[in-house]
Amino acid sequence: MKIEETFNVPETPETVWRFITDPVEVGPCVPGLSDIEVVGPDKYKAKVKVTVGPIKAAFNFEVEVTKETPPSEVLSVTRGEEGSKASKVTAHNILRLSPSSDGTEVYYSSEVSITGRLGKFGFGVMKKKAKSLGEEFAKNFRQRIETSNVNATDSEAIPAPTIQTGETKTMGKANWQDMREFMDALEERGELVRISEEVDPAWEINGLTRIGLQDRGPALLFENIKGADFPMVANLLGTDERYLFSLGIDKWSDYNEEWIRRTEEFIPPRMVDSGPCQEEVIEGDDIDLHKICNTVWHQFDAGEFPGTLGISITRGRNDGVLNAGIYRMHTLSNNTLGWGAPEYTHGRQHYMEYEHADEEMPMAVVTGYDPVVFIMGATRTPPGIDEFHIGGALRGEAIDMVASGADGIPVPATSEFVFEGVIKPHHREIEGGFGEYTGYYGEARSNPAFEVRRITHRKKPIFLGAREQWEPSDSTLVNGKSSQAEAFKTVKSLVPGVLDMRCNVCFEAIVKIDKLFPGHPQQVMDAVWGGTYSRYKHVIIVDKDVDIWDYTDVHWALSTNVRADRDVTISPRRAGQWLDPAVSLREKGWQTQMGIDATLCTEEYEFWGEKSPRLVDDPEIVAKTLDKWGDKLSWRKS
Numbered sequence: 001m002k003i004e005e006t007f008n009v010p011e012t013p014e015t016v017w018r019f020i021t022d023p024v025e026v027g028p029c030v031p032g033l034s035d036i037e038v039v040g041p042d043k044y045k046a047k048v049k050v051t052v053g054p055i056k057a058a059f060n061f062e063v064e065v066t067k068e069t070p071p072s073e074v075l076s077v078t079r080g081e082e083g084s085k086a087s088k089v090t091a092h093n094i095l096r097l098s099p100s101s102d103g104t105e106v107y108y109s110s111e112v113s114i115t116g117r118l119g120k121f122g123f124g125v126m127k128k129k130a131k132s133l134g135e136e137f138a139k140n141f142r143q144r145i146e147t148s149n150v151n152a153t154d155s156e157a158i159p160a161p162t163i164q165t166g167e168t169k170t171m172g173k174a175n176w177q178d179m180r181e182f183m184d185a186l187e188e189r190g191e192l193v194r195i196s197e198e199v200d201p202a203w204e205i206n207g208l209t210r211i212g213l214q215d216r217g218p219a220l221l222f223e224n225i226k227g228a229d230f231p232m233v234a235n236l237l238g239t240d241e242r243y244l245f246s247l248g249i250d251k252w253s254d255y256n257e258e259w260i261r262r263t264e265e266f267i268p269p270r271m272v273d274s275g276p277c278q279e280e281v282i283e284g285d286d287i288d289l290h291k292i293c294n295t296v297w298h299q300f301d302a303g304e305f306p307g308t309l310g311i312s313i314t315r316g317r318n319d320g321v322l323n324a325g326i327y328r329m330h331t332l333s334n335n336t337l338g339w340g341a342p343e344y345t346h347g348r349q350h351y352m353e354y355e356h357a358d359e360e361m362p363m364a365v366v367t368g369y370d371p372v373v374f375i376m377g378a379t380r381t382p383p384g385i386d387e388f389h390i391g392g393a394l395r396g397e398a399i400d401m402v403a404s405g406a407d408g409i410p411v412p413a414t415s416e417f418v419f420e421g422v423i424k425p426h427h428r429e430i431e432g433g434f435g436e437y438t439g440y441y442g443e444a445r446s447n448p449a450f451e452v453r454r455i456t457h458r459k460k461p462i463f464l465g466a467r468e469q470w471e472p473s474d475s476t477l478v479n480g481k482s483s484q485a486e487a488f489k490t491v492k493s494l495v496p497g498v499l500d501m502r503c504n505v506c507f508e509a510i511v512k513i514d515k516l517f518p519g520h521p522q523q524v525m526d527a528v529w530g531g532t533y534s535r536y537k538h539v540i541i542v543d544k545d546v547d548i549w550d551y552t553d554v555h556w557a558l559s560t561n562v563r564a565d566r567d568v569t570i571s572p573r574r575a576g577q578w579l580d581p582a583v584s585l586r587e588k589g590w591q592t593q594m595g596i597d598a599t600l601c602t603e604e605y606e607f608w609g610e611k612s613p614r615l616v617d618d619p620e621i622v623a624k625t626l627d628k629w630g631d632k633l634s635w636r637k638s
Ligand SMILES: Cc1cc2nc3c(=O)[nH]c(=O)nc-3n(C[C@H](O)[C@H](O)[C@H](O)COP(=O)(O)O)c2cc1C
Pocket: 308, 309, 323, 324, 325, 326, 327, 328, 329, 340, 341, 342, 344, 345, 346, 347, 348, 377, 378, 379, 380, 381, 466, 468, 474, 475, 476, 478, 479
């Protein structure tokens, strides 16, 4: 639902700007808003009471300013919960000023989405009300600015920003130049903490990153690691907020569609002659991987695993197409890394091509890149796709790449480190075990080994690593959400009525559909299994009124709508994850798929001439009760 209004006020844009950037002044112009509280820079809390048909509802809101372009535009997001917690509202707001012949033209819009019980009931009523809400906002605005302090303010006292040269303060974007720019932005937001005290890589980084991830804490920059020559940053994209911020996307419910929009057209990389990643060189006997990253990420790991966020870049021997993938790497000697890429990965399939031809495979491994390259490296795609083209599309700008010393394989020019070398054919070494994203230790395997022949890096480089573990973690989030978006794109293109999709790293996919015909949910399951690349074990299909971003809502559908003999589909002996802990070593690589149709069986009710059951939510009674009792209910949060 969109509330939209354009109106004129007889003041200069600078005066109106001061008014709209003061929450105490502008807030009460929103119909029903009260109790404004400033809770941080660009963050406010407020209450709103609205009447939706016969219902009176009270919401607690948090407002965050996401972008300010003085003195012409303020963008903000409002997120709120209805007092009974039965409904959620999100609104994306724009206030835009432009000079007019008699003052300033103000454009106000608020794109409101309501989920939950009130959404089901109240949406139609609110839609009808949208026009009058916009008009009321304009009326309040004109009245308040007339009596407001900003009018009396000496324009010298608060410097008025100039119209053309105003700075843009963005709360998130996608075209980061490098990891350092992203780290600076995190530090400014209080989301990066420097640890300058010496830490022991045998256990302290493990402990600190574990606690940091569990607490959904900041990124951690270890400036002084015993025995290592370089600092290391970890937990970089360890929270949902940082992941979304790195792409300049506000919320998960926008994410899949935004990914599709951006990747409609791929943007190929731009080759440049030189890049900061080649400022310094380490070669020959000076190569000692233990001095670059000597972290033992988990207590029972088989040793040091520097490559938790090393992107292996290879070139197909047969088609010349680049591939990028993150595969675990175990330090086996000063210059050798065990390479944990299972047979179903595209990197390993490139290696098979070289091995069949009895040739060494050249490979470049990079780490310390801008966050979109991080995401791109973990994205599961169809075969034969150069992920750097997707990365460019996600950033909205080509990635600058420079030829590496590994047979000229291009690497992102602003990477902190590049490891150049080869993987020899028909050679295997034992690498692992290692603590994995499954939350379990993964077994040791006999795998190919990467021989590092040269390392290049930036001046004063910063290593990038990750403690892999189950959620919350960057290893599950980045791998899971990038692959989710690609899977959604595919499933949506194969089957109609697919509205949204939520996946964890690779085990579960929840798909929201607008059910169109009997068998529709099962067709979606088949599309997920046959058309995507993450080998999701469990696929759950829900109706369009279920909020898939709230697990309680999904569990409600699972608990109530499912009749097991009819709604559960089992497909044994399908290709699975090497690391699936439900499968013993003997059967590794296989999995059994389960699909659950958790949509309401409306078609059966209809066939028998019956009505589907009615939802219990009683929003009118809840609102009426809150109106009378709200202040007296001591257990409720304000
Ligand atoms: C921190 C992190 C660690 C990962 N480690 C591995 C790994 O050890 N082995 C693996 O097969 N995939 C791993 N992945 C997932 C792959 O990088 C991802 O599936 C990627 O799409 C593989 O590239 P490919 O599809 O081109 O083969 C990891 C992902 C992340 C974010």
